[in-house]
Amino acid sequence: MKMSDLAKIAGVSKSTVSRALANSELVTEETRTRIKALAKEHGYRMDARARNFRKRETLTIGVLVPMPSNSQGEPPATNPFVLEMLGALADELEKKGHELLFAKHSNRDPSWLREFVETRSVDGVIILGQNIYHDILNEIALDYPNLVVWGARMPEQNYITVGSDNYLGGKLVAEHLLQQGCKQLTFLGNTTCPESMQRFAGFKDTVETLVPDTELNVIDCRENHNDGGYRLVSEYVQANKPMDGLFAASDLLANRAIQALRSCQIKVPSDVRIVGYDNISSSEFMTPALTSINQNCRIAAQKLVDKVFARINGKQAESELIPTALIIRESTGVN
Amino acid sequence: MKMSDLAKIAGVSKSTVSRALANSELVTEETRTRIKALAKEHGYRMDARARNFRKRETLTIGVLVPMPSNSQGEPPATNPFVLEMLGALADELEKKGHELLFAKHSNRDPSWLREFVETRSVDGVIILGQNIYHDILNEIALDYPNLVVWGARMPEQNYITVGSDNYLGGKLVAEHLLQQGCKQLTFLGNTTCPESMQRFAGFKDTVETLVPDTELNVIDCRENHNDGGYRLVSEYVQANKPMDGLFAASDLLANRAIQALRSCQIKVPSDVRIVGYDNISSSEFMTPALTSINQNCRIAAQKLVDKVFARINGKQAESELIPTALIIRESTGVN
DNA sequence: CACAACCTTGCAACCGATTGCATTGTTGAA
DNA sequence: TTCAACAATGCAATCGGTTGCAAGGTTGTG
Numbered sequence: 101m102k103m104s105d106l107a108k109i110a111g112v113s114k115s116t117v118s119r120a121l122a123n124s125e126l127v128t129e130e131t132r133t134r135i136k137a138l139a140k141e142h143g144y145r146m147d148a149r150a151r152n153f154r155k156r157e158t159l160t161i162g163v164l165v166p167m168p169s170n171s172q173g174e175p176p177a178t179n180p181f182v183l184e185m186l187g188a189l190a191d192e193l194e195k196k197g198h199e200l201l202f203a204k205h206s207n208r209d210p211s212w213l214r215e216f217v218e219t220r221s222v223d224g225v226i227i228l229g230q231n232i233y234h235d236i237l238n239e240i241a242l243d244y245p246n247l248v249v250w251g252a253r254m255p256e257q258n259y260i261t262v263g264s265d266n267y268l269g270g271k272l273v274a275e276h277l278l279q280q281g282c283k284q285l286t287f288l289g290n291t292t293c294p295e296s297m298q299r300f301a302g303f304k305d306t307v308e309t310l311v312p313d314t315e316l317n318v319i320d321c322r323e324n325h326n327d328g329g330y331r332l333v334s335e336y337v338q339a340n341k342p343m344d345g346l347f348a349a350s351d352l353l354a355n356r357a358i359q360a361l362r363s364c365q366i367k368v369p370s371d372v373r374i375v376g377y378d379n380i381s382s383s384e385f386m387t388p389a390l391t392s393i394n395q396n397c398r399i400a401a402q403k404l405v406d407k408v409f410a411r412i413n414g415k416q417a418e419s420e421l422i423p424t425a426l427i428i429r430e431s432t433g434v435n
Numbered sequence: 436m437k438m439s440d441l442a443k444i445a446g447v448s449k450s451t452v453s454r455a456l457a458n459s460e461l462v463t464e465e466t467r468t469r470i471k472a473l474a475k476e477h478g479y480r481m482d483a484r485a486r487n488f489r490k491r492e493t494l495t496i497g498v499l500v501p502m503p504s505n506s507q508g509e510p511p512a513t514n515p516f517v518l519e520m521l522g523a524l525a526d527e528l529e530k531k532g533h534e535l536l537f538a539k540h541s542n543r544d545p546s547w548l549r550e551f552v553e554t555r556s557v558d559g560v561i562i563l564g565q566n567i568y569h570d571i572l573n574e575i576a577l578d579y580p581n582l583v584v585w586g587a588r589m590p591e592q593n594y595i596t597v598g599s600d601n602y603l604g605g606k607l608v609a610e611h612l613l614q615q616g617c618k619q620l621t622f623l624g625n626t627t628c629p630e631s632m633q634r635f636a637g638f639k640d641t642v643e644t645l646v647p648d649t650e651l652n653v654i655d656c657r658e659n660h661n662d663g664g665y666r667l668v669s670e671y672v673q674a675n676k677p678m679d680g681l682f683a684a685s686d687l688l689a690n691r692a693i694q695a696l697r698s699c700q701i702k703v704p705s706d707v708r709i710v711g712y713d714n715i716s717s718s719e720f721m722t723p724a725l726t727s728i729n730q731n732c733r734i735a736a737q738k739l740v741d742k743v744f745a746r747i748n749g750k751q752a753e754s755e756l757i758p759t760a761l762i763i764r765e766s767t768g769v770n
Numbered sequence: 771c772a773c774a775a776c777c778t779t780g781c782a783a784c785c786g787a788t789t790g791c792a793t794t795g796t797t798g799a800a
Numbered sequence: 801t802t803c804a805a806c807a808a809t810g811c812a813a814t815c816g817g818t819t820g821c822a823a824g825g826t827t828g829t830g
Contacts, residue, residue, distance in 0.1 A: 102786060113810045118788060128808065145553040150786035153488040154815055163537070167522045183518045187502045190539045199556065202498070202537040204525050218480040221534065330720045359722040385665045387694040437816060448780045453818060463778070485816035489785055777826075784818085793810075800802085 106144045110135050121146065160199045161408060162222035163189055164213070166229035167204040179352045181378040181395070182228055185250070188401035189226065196409065198223070205233070213237075217244050224408040226250070230261070231293050246411045248404050252294040253419050260417055262403045264424040266295050269393040270302025272426040273347045273375045276391070278307065280373050280432055282345030284315045286336070288329055288357055289349030291320045296349040299377060303347055317341060321353060329353050333360035343372055351376035351383045351392055358386070358431070369433030379427050388430035396422060441479045445470050456481065495534045496743060497557035498524055499548070501564035502539040514687045516713040516730070517563055520585070523736035524561065531744065533558070540568070548572075552579050559743040561585070565596070566628050581746045583739050587629040588754050595752055597738045599759040601630050604728040605637025607761040608682045608710045611726070613642065615708055615767055617680030619650045621671070623664055623692055624684030626655045631684040634712060638682055652676060656688060664688050668695035678707055686711035686718045686727055693721070693766070704768030714762050723765035731757060 107114040112131070119127045120135035127135075138144075152158050165186065167178055190200050201222055203212065213236075216222060223246065230237060230251035241247050241259035249261045277285060287303060289296040300318070307314050319336055321329040329348075333356070337343065348354035354376030358368050368374050368388055376383060376392040383390040399422050410417040428434055442449040447466070454462045455470035473479075487493050500521065502513055525535050536557055538547065548571075551557060558581065565572060565586035576582050576594035584596045612620060622638060624631040635653070642649050654671055656664040664683075668691070672678070683689035689711030693703050703709055703723055711718060711727040718725035734757050745752040763769055 104786080114787080115789075115811080116809060119809090122788085126808070131808085143553075145550070145555075147786055148554040148556045149484070149488040149491070149493060151788080153484040153785090153817090154787050154789090156484070156815075158484060160536070167525075178515070178518050178522070180513070180515065180518075183513055183515075186537065187513070187539055190502075190537060200537045201495070202521070202525060202535045204522055215480070218478075219483040220480075221483045327720050328717070356717075356720060359720055362722045382663070382691075385662050385691055385694055387697045439816080449817075450781080450819075451779060454779090457818085461778070466778085482816055485785095486818080488787090488815090489817050489819090491785075771830100773829090775826100775828085778824085780823075781821090783820090786815105788814085790813090791811090794808085796807075797805085799804085 101142060101144050102147065103144075106135070106139060106142065109142065110138050156220075157223050158221060159197060160201050160222045161193055161405075162201045162203060162216060162225045164225065164227045165202065165204050166231055179350055179378070180380045180382065181350065181352070181397075184380060184397045185228055185401060188397040189405065191398075192401045192405040196405065213240050213244075213247075217246070224248070224412050226404050226408055229293075230295070231290075234294060246408060248408045248411070248417075250400065250404060252298045253421075254294055257419075260407060260411075260419045262400055262407065262420050262422065263295065264393065264395045265421045266298035266424075267302035269377060269424050269426075270299040270304075270347070271306045272393065272424070273299075273377075274303045274306035275310070276426055276428065276432060277345040277347065277373060277375065278311055278314070280345070280434070282314075282373055283311075284317075284342045285345045285347065286317045286319060286341075286343045287347050287349070288319045288321055288333065288353050289347075290322050291318065292322060293349075299347075299349055315342065317343070328356035330356045330360045333357045334364060337361065337364050337366060346372055346374045348374065348376050351378045351380045351390060354383075354390055354392070354431075355386060358388075358390075369431050373432040375426075375432060383427075384429070386431075391429045391432040391434075392427050394423075394425050394427050399423065436477060436479050438479075438481070441470070441474060441477065444477065445473050491555075492558050493556060494532060495536050495557045496528055496740075497536045497538060497551060497560045499560065499562045500537065500539050501566055514685055514713070515715045515717065516685065516687070516732075519715060519732045520563055520736060523732040524739065526733075527736045527740040531740065548575055549579075552581070559583070559747050561739050561743055564628075565630070566625075569629060581743060583743045583746070583752075585735065585739060587633045588756075589629055592754075595742060595746075595754045597735055597742065597755050597757065598630065599728065599730045600756045601633035601759075602637035604712060604759050604761075605634040605639070605682070606641045607728065607759070608634075608712075609638045609641035610645070611761055611763070611767060612680040612682065612708060612710065613646055613649070615680070615769070617649075617708055618646075619652075619677045620680045620682065621652045621654060621676075621678045622682050622684070623654045623656055623668065623688050624682075625657050626653065627657060628684075634682075634684055650677065652678070663691035665691045665695045668692045669699060672696065672699050672701060681707055681709045683709065683711050686713045686715045686725060689718075689725055689727070689766075690721060693723075693725075704766050708767040710761075710767060718762075719764070721766075726764045726767040726769075727762050729758075729760050729762050734758070 103117050104114045107117045120132045193200050225247050227249045230249050238258050247259050249259050251261050251263050252266050253261050287300050319332050321332055348357050354374055376390050379392040379394040383392050407417040438452050439449045442452045455467045528535050560582050562584045565584050573593050582594050584594050586596050586598050587601050588596050622635050654667050656667055683692050689709055711725050714727040714729040718727050742752040
């Protein structure tokens with residue numbers, strides 16, 4: 101059944117039906133309700149494709165998610181934070197009457213984005229995890245405005261970002277670990293990822309300022325490690341590198357680190373104090389419960405969605421930081 | 436730039452351009468390559484909305500994912516298996532040139548599906564987790580054929596499913612735990628979920644057949660528990676209920692159970708042997724590494740996608756089981 | 771050479787909504 | 801009573817591709 105059929109039933113033109121269903125003031129309140137009732141009664145559903153075509157929109161936002169596959173194409177150790185964010189984004193977009201088109205980067209050529217926006221398959225794009233894509237994003241943003249990225253603000257960037265204050269996060273972690281008496285600190289994270297590096301910078305600067313003679317090492321864990329750093333951490337401690345405090349750039353990494361340490365008979369928090377980042381919902385239930393930097397998904401999703409809609413409507417929008425706070429739990433041995 | 440512009444540049448009609456870009460045999464090899472070259476040169480991209488409209492398709496498959504929110508709308512304890520599957524589905528769909536429209540159930544009215552397929556926003560739908568939706572799905576499937584569900588085959592169902600052999604899985608777990616000498620078995624799972632119940636049925640039947648006097652209890656963990664059963668398991672052991680073997684209906688539950696037991700000073704596997712289900716990628720790296728039933732996401736995604744395309748093309752398709760095998764690791768204390 | 775058969779291309783209708791403008795009907799003021 | 805102003809509705813063009821059918825051009829055969 102199409103609109104003209106419904107128009108026939110209602111005894112009006114399809115223009116009127118179109119306006120009635122769109123709640124236009126041009127058509128009488130009475131006619132409007134009558135037509136809506138008829139539409140419901142006869143189970144009329146508007147053809148979304150026709151409307152999208154004519155109105156030159158898709159009511160869809162593309163969300164690009166980092167999911168590196170290893171060489172065998174096996175499922176990766178994906179950050180649960182991504183899934184939580186995805187859920188939050190779906191909720192926010194639904195409120196705005198938009199759908200969420202899911203795409204993973206990894207097997208997609210980076211030109212995916214260009215292809216995608218130029219075929220007008222989506223009205224805007226949200227990217228989770230800028231990672232190593234900063235340069236490509238920066239270039240694409242030059243001629244595609246409806247782009248918002250979850251991640252770190254970078255110097256001279258052409259796109260807008262929403263993210264926690266990574267530098268502050270690193271600072272908070274450093275202060276806390278030092279306060280707990282740690283002397284030999286280690287950072288576990290991906291050194292090619294801007295977010296991760298800003299966290300490290302805040303961590304390092306703070307440590308060097310407060311307790312200059314503190315030992316500070318790095319375990320560089322690139323994304324392609326399917327085990328989330330398990331092996332790297334094991335190797336690190338088996339090499340007898342000293343460590344009494346560990347800052348992991350994500351809760352996923354922190355969790356794997358705890359498992360690796362435990363398998364080496366090292367106790368958390370008594371031997372090594374650990375802090376994660378993301379405050380994923382399961383961090384509260386880990387053993388020991390994980391101290392972490394909170395990044396509120398719901399707030400983040402709201403801001404990401406608001407900004408992408410601002411851009412779609414031709415309005416200005418600025419990069420923004422979301423609240424960033426340390427959540428102290430058992431893994432750093434307080435009380 | 437639209438197709439007619441490109442046609443003008445090429446000095447042909449837009450019909451020819453359309454055919455050339457669609458690789459139609461009706462147009463000379465030579466003209467085809469020439470037009471494609473021109474298209475690339477001038478950066479022409481076809482308007483996806485126009486094509487979708489005219490061809491009456493969307494090149495998009497809706498994927499409905501279970502993500503229960505608790506009453507405060509906080510992010511749920513989502514099964515990592517879902518995310519792995521989502522990634523695998525994205526890969527499979529990309530191979531077929533389709534996009535993946537993501538939707539979560541929870542805040543969506545169950546009529547979402549109906550709304551969705553009737554507005555022709557997607558060409559087909561894949562549902563992950565049939566859970567408590569069996570009846571609704573069964574009704575919708577009556578007049579919407581392009582529907583495939585990941586889950587358990589049910590008596591008199593109108594939709595097709597792809598899933599592991601849950602009964603067999605439960606049986607394998609029972610055999611293994613009994614073989615390891617367990618006498619007091621517990622099942623941890625959601626008793627309203629068909630998959631879960633089939634796993635339990637296989638487990639129970641096998642236990643009762645092989646060692647009739649084995650004690651067998653159930654911890655009923657509905658989805659709305661945000662902690663994945665952590666509290667329930669803690670309470671269970673604190674009530675001094677005896678247990679030396681636990682079958683958790685998912686790896687997520689198993690992981691939380693291990694954490695809960697550890698916090699009660701109960702050792703895995705020496706005090707309690709544990710088996711999970713799903714064989715998520717992280718189960719290998721848990722401490723102890725988790726014995727689990729393998730469900731291969733890639734194979735599952737392939738079958739789900741194949742079947743939904745079969746339905747779209749009006750072909751027949753049958754429900755199917757994917758290979759189901761026990762992966763033995765440390766959590767059941769072998770060697 | 772004439773004509774059939776075929777290959778390549780173009781014409782124009784069509785998909786199902788939306789929307790600018792014209793038209794009809796109604797109200798109120800002069 | 802007449803006509804302007806306005807409210808409600810209809811007409812028809814339009815969005816940008818796809819495709820059935822017609823038309824033009826070429827080749828081959830009798």
